[in-house]
Amino acid sequence: MSTVKTRPAKRPAKPRTSVNQPTRGYRVFQGVNGVILTGVVVLTLYPFLNIVARSFSGEREIRSGEVTLWPKGFDLTTYRIVINDGTFWRSYGNTVFYTVVATAVAMILTTCYAYVLSKKDLKGRGFLVGVAVFTMFFSGGLIPNYVLVTSLDLKNSVWAIALPNAISVFNLLVMKAFFESLPRELEEAAEIDGLSTYGILLRVVLPLSKAVVATMILFYSVSFWNSWFQAFLYMDRTDLMPVTVYLRNIIAGATGASNAGATTEQGTQVAASIQAVTIVLTSLPILCVYPFVQRYFVSGVMLGAVKG
Amino acid sequence: MSTSTTSAPPPGTQDPPPTKTTGGAKRPSARRSWRRALRRDWQLYSLVILPLLFFLVFRYLPMVGNVIAFRRFEPGGSILGEQWVGLRYVRMFLSDPTFWQVFRNTLWLGLLTLVFCFPIPIVLALLLNEVRRTALKRFVQSVSYLPHFLSIVIVAGITMQMLATDGPVNHVLGWFGHDPIRFIQEPEWFRTVYVGSEIWQTAGWGTILYLAALTTIDDDLYEAARIDGANRWQQIWHVTLPGIRPTMITLLILNIGTFMAVGFEKILLLYNPLTYPTADVVSTYLYRAGVESNSFSYAAAIGLFEAVIGLVLITSANQLSRRTVGTSLW
Numbered sequence: 329m330s331t332v333k334t335r336p337a338k339r340p341a342k343p344r345t346s347v348n349q350p351t352r353g354y355r356v357f358q359g360v361n362g363v364i365l366t367g368v369v370v371l372t373l374y375p376f377l378n379i380v381a382r383s384f385s386g387e388r389e390i391r392s393g394e395v396t397l398w399p400k401g402f403d404l405t406t407y408r409i410v411i412n413d414g415t416f417w418r419s420y421g422n423t424v425f426y427t428v429v430a431t432a433v434a435m436i437l438t439t440c441y442a443y444v445l446s447k448k449d450l451k452g453r454g455f456l457v458g459v460a461v462f463t464m465f466f467s468g469g470l471i472p473n474y475v476l477v478t479s480l481d482l483k484n485s486v487w488a489i490a491l492p493n494a495i496s497v498f499n500l501l502v503m504k505a506f507f508e509s510l511p512r513e514l515e516e517a518a519e520i521d522g523l524s525t526y527g528i529l530l531r532v533v534l535p536l537s538k539a540v541v542a543t544m545i546l547f548y549s550v551s552f553w554n555s556w557f558q559a560f561l562y563m564d565r566t567d568l569m570p571v572t573v574y575l576r577n578i579i580a581g582a583t584g585a586s587n588a589g590a591t592t593e594q595g596t597q598v599a600a601s602i603q604a605v606t607i608v609l610t611s612l613p614i615l616c617v618y619p620f621v622q623r624y625f626v627s628g629v630m631l632g633a634v635k636g
Numbered sequence: 637m638s639t640s641t642t643s644a645p646p647p648g649t650q651d652p653p654p655t656k657t658t659g660g661a662k663r664p665s666a667r668r669s670w671r672r673a674l675r676r677d678w679q680l681y682s683l684v685i686l687p688l689l690f691f692l693v694f695r696y697l698p699m700v701g702n703v704i705a706f707r708r709f710e711p712g713g714s715i716l717g718e719q720w721v722g723l724r725y726v727r728m729f730l731s732d733p734t735f736w737q738v739f740r741n742t743l744w745l746g747l748l749t750l751v752f753c754f755p756i757p758i759v760l761a762l763l764l765n766e767v768r769r770t771a772l773k774r775f776v777q778s779v780s781y782l783p784h785f786l787s788i789v790i791v792a793g794i795t796m797q798m799l800a801t802d803g804p805v806n807h808v809l810g811w812f813g814h815d816p817i818r819f820i821q822e823p824e825w826f827r828t829v830y831v832g833s834e835i836w837q838t839a840g841w842g843t844i845l846y847l848a849a850l851t852t853i854d855d856d857l858y859e860a861a862r863i864d865g866a867n868r869w870q871q872i873w874h875v876t877l878p879g880i881r882p883t884m885i886t887l888l889i890l891n892i893g894t895f896m897a898v899g900f901e902k903i904l905l906l907y908n909p910l911t912y913p914t915a916d917v918v919s920t921y922l923y924r925a926g927v928e929s930n931s932f933s934y935a936a937a938i939g940l941f942e943a944v945i946g947l948v949l950i951t952s953a954n955q956l957s958r959r960t961v962g963t964s965l966w
Contacts (some may be wrong), residue, residue, distance in 0.1 A: 330684060354868050361763050365772075368760065369779045372840065375794045376782075378804055379845050393807035441687035444680050449929035451673035456684060459691050465893070466947055468698020470919070471926045475715045476698055492694045523715065525679035554787035557901050566706070572789045575903060579793050600800060607793045622781055630848045 356377070383407070383604040390601055406601045410609065415566065416574060423553060423570040430490035430552040431545060437494045437543065438503060443529055445500070446507035464497050477562060488562035499547055502628055506540040507533065543624045550614065550621075575606050705937035711930060725937035736936065741914055745903075746895040748831050754891055756835055757842030758884065762872065764843060765850050776848075780840025792905035795833040796820055812910040820906070823913040830906065832917070834899060845883055853879035885963045893950030896942050918942050 377397050386401030394400045410416055444450065445457055466474075473492065479565050482488040510533065518532045534541065556572035563569050569577075581599065674681060700716070704723055707717025729735045760780070767773040784789060799805050799819035806816040819825045857875045866874060900919040907915035918938060927933025950965075958964035 341705055351867070357868065358766070358768075361766055364763060364775045365767065368840075369776055372779050372782060372836065374804070375798050375836070379794055379797060391802050393810070394805070396804070427657070437687045437690055440683040445685045447677075447680060450677060450680060451670065456688075459688065463691065463695040465950060466699065466943065467695065468701055469936065469943055470923060471932055471936040471939050472698035472701030472704065472715075473694075474703060474927055475704065475709070475932055476694070478748060479715045491690070494690050494694070525677075525683075529683075550785065554785075554789075556789045557904075572787050575787075575793060576789045579789070579796060594904055600797065600802075603793055603797060607790055607797070611786055611790050614787075618782065618785055619778070622778060622785070624784075626781075629844050 341526070379604050379607050381481060382601060383608045385601070387601060394436075406605045409607045416571070416606070417568055417576040418610075419571040422568060423572070426486055426489050426559070426570055427549050427552045429486050430493070431548045433490045434494050434496070434499075434548045434552075435541070435545060438496070438500050438548075439534070439541070440528075441495065442500050442503035443507055443533065445504045446510075448508070457466055460495070460497050460500055476560060483562050484565055489555070489558045492558065493552075493555075496548070499544055502541055503544055506537060510536055532578050543628050546621050546624055547628060553614070571610050575610050577602055578606055681731055682715045687748050702936055702940045702943075705934050707933065709933045709936070711932070716931065721933075725934045726941070728934060729938050734916075734921065735918075737913070738916045738918050742896060742898060742917040742919075745827060745830060745898045745915075745917060748827055749834060750891055750895065751896060752831050753834055753838060753842070754888060756839045758880070760839055761843040761846035761850060761880075762876065764847065765876070777840065777843070780843070782840070783837045784841035786837075788901050789905060792902060795829065795836075795906065799829060821908070821910045823911045823915070823948060826907065826911045826915040830899070830903065833902070833906070842887075845887065846880055849880040849883040852877065875937070881961070882963045885957050885961060886965060889950060889953045889957060889965055892953040893946060895949055896946045 374397075378395065379397050381397055381399045383406065384399035384402055384404070385395045386403040389395055389400035441460070442454075445453060445460075447453060477483065477488055477492060482491065514532055514536070515528050518528045523531065554572065556570065556576055559568075559570045559573050560576065565572065578599070641915055649957075704715070704717040706720060706722060708719050708721050709715075710716045723950075744803040764773055764776060767776070786794075797803055801816045805819070809817065817825065819829050853876065857879075858871055861871045861875050897919065898917055900917070903915055903917055903920050904923065907920065919942065922935040922942070925931050925938070954964050954966065
């Protein structure tokens, strides 16, 4: 986004016009390009807008396929059904709780490790980097992980979600790169002033790193907010499931109903509009913060790609 | 920081693991310098204890835990299994017809994903790069990233809604006088559905790295090309594409490495028994065998097989690209 600068940033577009007048062919290309990119925008946005329109539409209108971008036969019954469903709100609350706890754990562990890795002349640093990076290419696999979490007795607790994914190596490398870019003189001065390593980290480094800390909190919280499989695996009880699992159950239930045949067409349709409403309500928080946060993601990804 | 004043360790001594007493440090000087490093930087080392414990328990222990593929595991027993059974479980899945079916499906889906999902971000990035109006460019980018931020469950839900018999896609087909297609229930449609939703979800996000790479290409190269009389296409062919080649190759190697691990979560959400013939892949099969049917050792053997293939693929892709084009991940 804003970080992806176009080339003419440092040099005005002068050379393009003087050396090479845009030819007719290039102008045609620009037109075609515009059409293609408009197509991309439409294809990406349409499914969303359609779901939103469906969620406000009446059953009959959805079934006849009249709903496109605008609700037809405005109807809030489904919203009322979902909003009055205690399970939905409980799972929403669970999602918030899991996200907060897991993000906190992840931030503490990632910050500590990234800070140590940023000390270029620390003995054993190469080994510590290797320990982390190796796990990007090889992992234990689903079954050993499942057996491990089960035998650690983490099932049905928030730790089953928070602990197994406490450090994302990608985030770790982004944070390490940021710490490495801080001026060392500040830390040396703080050391001379008698601060311990912990003191330096907490009172000097972290206050200077608000940008990267905020970005990392964002990365982790969005990924924990969106995750479903951990909870699906390890949460047996309905009252513990996050909203993603709730949504998944509704989708799975709906396919079951549509498999059952045409006799329950009415039932399928209700399920479809419930799906639409749940999709809208579940993605709402992400959609609300999206315009404000996406540029941090983009710059974070590029930082990781360049320096990782 | 604290270490800068004292002599830095010579480059060769960085390798031994940071265990102070039993570590591999044979030479007394190396051991002494470890002792000194620990005394000087013990606070730093203390910060890595918890993260190291995390890697040990949740990343390396499961790797070791794969031995249950060769040992009989009993639920509630040791996570490393009860007794050696050799290659029994490996033989079991090699002679299992379902395994070969899911293996073929994995290769198919992996191949289709690679063929379609790898080049599209490159093309999209090149097209975006030709847009001169910044506002328009930003808008297109913001919109195309959007699906990446949604939970995979939401993506699956949207996919199913779009492709439902009364959904928009079938509605459009109706305009052309086509009968509705039950995309989600027909095995022959699964691959299209999967790859399509994968493109929808990942194409925009995939352009980020290419756009970043495009900004690093030196303007002088374009100018020189123009003075030499290159037109737009020739500039793209001779300047832009070589400029982003390292990024392309890196991402290609990574894609090949994850070839076998095709979108496990998405398939789990999108498939159903009707579409198993084309949708069931190695990872979903081992999920059902392991977690749903409790055959942990059998599933672990399949998982290990999958991981080894992945490792072989990524290593050989890396080697190949190092030999042929001189770019590699390590």
